[in-house]
Amino acid sequence: KAGVTQTPRYLIKTRGQQVTLSCSPISGHRSVSWYQQTPGQGLQFLFEYFSETQRNKGNFPGRFSGRQFSNSRSEMNVSTLELGDSALYLCASSLEDRGGGYTFGSGTRLTVV
Amino acid sequence: QQPVQSPQAVILREGEDAVINCSSSKALYSVHWYRQKHGEAPVFLMILLKGGEQKGHEKISASFNEKKQQSSLYLTASQLSYSGTYFCGTEGFGNEKLTFGTGTRLTIIP
Numbered sequence: 001k002a003g004v005t006q007t008p009r010y011l012i013k014t015r016g017q018q019v020t021l022s023c024s025p026i027s028g029h030r031s032v033s034w035y036q037q038t039p040g041q042g043l044q045f046l047f048e049y050f051s052e053t054q055r056n057k058g059n060f061p062g063r064f065s066g067r068q069f070s071n072s073r074s075e076m077n078v079s080t081l082e083l084g085d086s087a088l089y090l091c092a093s094s095l096e097d098r099g100g101g102y103t104f105g106s107g108t109r110l111t112v113v
Numbered sequence: 114q115q116p117v118q119s120p121q122a123v124i125l126r127e128g129e130d131a132v133i134n135c136s137s138s139k140a141l142y143s144v145h146w147y148r149q150k151h152g153e154a155p156v157f158l159m160i161l162l163k164g165g166e167q168k169g170h171e172k173i174s175a176s177f178n179e180k181k182q183q184s185s186l187y188l189t190a191s192q193l194s195y196s197g198t199y200f201c202g203t204e205g206f207g208n209e210k211l212t213f214g215t216g217t218r219l220t221i222i223p
Contacts (some may be wrong), residue, residue, distance in 0.1 A: 045213075058210070061162075100160070101160050101169065103157060
């Protein structure tokens, strides 16, 4: 079966621009989480969605936002990009509400110049 | 709070054993273990649930001490393919997100 698909794989943006990243979870998975990964900070939690509802949000500024659609696909948006937003953004989906393993996508590598 | 992993890095020869530890300061519902190879996404290895249930990889074992909020991942007879960074993730009770530790870099040399 198809895994978690993230698009695009790579992005280069300029400071001040905004960006939208997309994630298609495994078919049947209703839980989608987003993480930011950087060498210094590791995996930092951004958001978690379940059945179109945001259940949790990490300690990121309001420039980071997300949503989930009725088909479980999810998007995250970062407005007014800063150099420090350069990172690998990972999406993960899970079949179960909790207590289930996450399947990660290959990520979107965002570079802000 | 972010779980604490130890050691931060370890180098082993092929065939040797390794133990990676993960501890949390909060009561845990579950502990997850993932392995990430350079340039790739993290891959799910195992989940340990409060109450003793385990789900995951057949060739990897782990323990979960619910009273101490600690988990250990055991890698026996290590193979070159075991190299990578291992992350533990913890879920608390209630509506809590999965929070990852800072990772343990494992290098297996021939």
